[in-house]
Amino acid sequence: MAMIAKQCPDIPVHVVDVNASRIAQWNSRELPVYEPGLQEVVEEARGRNLTFSTDVDGAIRDANLIFISVNTPTKTFGVGAGRAANLEFVEKCARRIAECSTGHKVVVEKSTLPVRTAEAVARILASSATNATFDVLSNPEFLAEGTAIQDLLNPDRVLIGGESPRAVEQLVAVYSRWIPREKILTTNVWSSELSKLTANAFLAQRVSSINAISALCEATGADVDEVARAIGFDSRIGPKFLKASVGFGGSCFQKDILNLVYLCEHFGLSEVAKYWEQVVVMNDYQKRRFSARIVRTMFHTVSDKQIAIWGFAFKKDTNDIRESAAIAVCRDLLEERARLVIYDPRVSEQQIRDALEGIFKDATGVLSDRHRQLVREHVTIAPDAYAAAAQTHAIAVLTEWDEFRRLDMGRVLAGMQRPAFVFDGRNILDVARLTSLGFEVHSIGRP
Numbered sequence: 242m243a244m245i246a247k248q249c250p251d252i253p254v255h256v257v258d259v260n261a262s263r264i265a266q267w268n269s270r271e272l273p274v275y276e277p278g279l280q281e282v283v284e285e286a287r288g289r290n291l292t293f294s295t296d297v298d299g300a301i302r303d304a305n306l307i308f309i310s311v312n313t314p315t316k317t318f319g320v321g322a323g324r325a326a327n328l329e330f331v332e333k334c335a336r337r338i339a340e341c342s343t344g345h346k347v348v349v350e351k352s353t354l355p356v357r358t359a360e361a362v363a364r365i366l367a368s369s370a371t372n373a374t375f376d377v378l379s380n381p382e383f384l385a386e387g388t389a390i391q392d393l394l395n396p397d398r399v400l401i402g403g404e405s406p407r408a409v410e411q412l413v414a415v416y417s418r419w420i421p422r423e424k425i426l427t428t429n430v431w432s433s434e435l436s437k438l439t440a441n442a443f444l445a446q447r448v449s450s451i452n453a454i455s456a457l458c459e460a461t462g463a464d465v466d467e468v469a470r471a472i473g474f475d476s477r478i479g480p481k482f483l484k485a486s487v488g489f490g491g492s493c494f495q496k497d498i499l500n501l502v503y504l505c506e507h508f509g510l511s512e513v514a515k516y517w518e519q520v521v522v523m524n525d526y527q528k529r530r531f532s533a534r535i536v537r538t539m540f541h542t543v544s545d546k547q548i549a550i551w552g553f554a555f556k557k558d559t560n561d562i563r564e565s566a567a568i569a570v571c572r573d574l575l576e577e578r579a580r581l582v583i584y585d586p587r588v589s590e591q592q593i594r595d596a597l598e599g600i601f602k603d604a605t606g607v608l609s610d611r612h613r614q615l616v617r618e619h620v621t622i623a624p625d626a627y628a629a630a631a632q633t634h635a636i637a638v639l640t641e642w643d644e645f646r647r648l649d650m651g652r653v654l655a656g657m658q659r660p661a662f663v664f665d666g667r668n669i670l671d672v673a674r675l676t677s678l679g680f681e682v683h684s685i686g687r688p
């Protein structure tokens with residue numbers, strides 16, 4: 242929405258949220274989201290044609306186009322728990338829009354939703370509204386965190402699904418202010434909804450595919466980066482998204498694949514469901530495999546050993562830790578009674594402690610005293626990478642932050658115990674150089 246406001250100074254954009262503290266952050270100098278270039282975009286438009294407030298009803302009344310962009314997490318209860326999307330927040334938005342609207346409005350699904358949600362939204366709008374009529378469009382978001390501003394400025398494509406040519410044209414008119422028309426694809430609503438789930442499933446599948454091969458590389462002596470390079474030269478495969486790692490994270494990939502799996506099951510397509518579920522199974526395996534390798538390499542015990550964790554965000558250039566591989570690896574190492582010293586340039590101590598306590602909660606959301614104590618006593622947060630590594634037996638690199646490539650590794654080594662192990666979960670460090678300095682380096686997909 243900030244990008245629309247920046248590119249279309251004559252269009253007033255009102256961002257509203259029920260979370261008052263988040264809105265206060267959007268109105269402050271400390272935005273709730275770290276994203277390169279976002280601060281500048283927000284500051285250019287804020288106060289001109291971009292506002293942030295909690296006046297949901299007022300914003301609905303004033304708007305011609307309404308984007309529903311609320312969270313659609315995996316359901317944790319009831320039918321479809323652990324797979325289906327929780328559509329409670331989307332439905333609440335639809336009901337609120339119906340109650341507050343007059344005249345004609347175009348309602349745009351920006352959240353990622355299961356196929357045929359637009360039908361439900363349209364029914365709720367039509368049956369609850371007294372003074373208004375609506376068109377519902379699907380306009381999924383394809384930006385990637387960490388490169389969001391570039392992705393929004395110059396997207397590969399914008400996708401708009403809708404039945405009403407007039408409504409579709411209204412939204413096309415907004416995007417075409419800065420995006421060439423040939424990159425704005427229009428489809429029917431169901432294709433648009435399904436394309437978003439499919440795009441994320443294909444992207445995550447590529448990561449799981451190369452990660453599966455990384456396990457075979459470790460067993461055979463092949464090098465996964467060399468294999469990725471060799472296959473990436475094939476123009477049918479292409480070089481992107483073939484980086485082996487400790488596993489994918491982020492709020493979307495797992496949730497969207499599970500949502501796809503649930504849809505397939507719902508329509509009786511159990512083979513298709515199992516096929517896609519394997520992408521998530523492989524990702525969980527890759528995370529577990531990484532922590533197991535740390536324990537095995539360190540003489541089968543990490544109990545009471547100090548391990549530096551470099552990076553906690555799910556990828557570089559974001560402060561988002563949702564489903565980060567770091568959470569799963571830290572959980573496994575804490576279960577083994579390791580002492581963790583964690584450093585991430587953008588993630589706060591509170592975020593890290595909340596996530597680690599969260600992962601140990603049982604199905605009813607209760608954290609046992611034993612786990613609370615484990616997180617309190619075995620986790621320390623360091624102010625930088627050097628401080629995190631001091632006195633440790635090992636370093637685990639869990640996020641590919643650029644600053645980790647530029648460290649004085651001689652200085653790092655000087656402060657560590659021997660043997661000084663490095664487990665590079667992102668394959669960003671120079672193995673030959675580190676080995677010559679005296680580290681014992683273990684990376685993904687290398688013998």
Ligand SMILES: NC(=O)c1ccc[n+]([C@@H]2O[C@H](COP(=O)([O-])OP(=O)(O)OC[C@H]3O[C@@H](n4cnc5c(N)ncnc54)[C@H](O)[C@@H]3O)[C@@H](O)[C@H]2O)c1
Pocket residue numbers: 257258259260263297310311312313330333334351352353354382383384385386492493
């Ligand atoms: N984060 C991404 O990179 C990304 C990319 C593409 C698509 N998406 C999709 O976009 C959607 C939102 O993702 P997110 O990461 O921004 O989630 P988020 O949880 O960070 O933000 C959702 C916001 O919606 C607000 N909200 C919930 N119910 C509300 C209501 N009834 N009225 C007003 N506000 C309400 C919440 O307070 C919260 O601030 C999801 O469907 C996600 O799959 C996200």
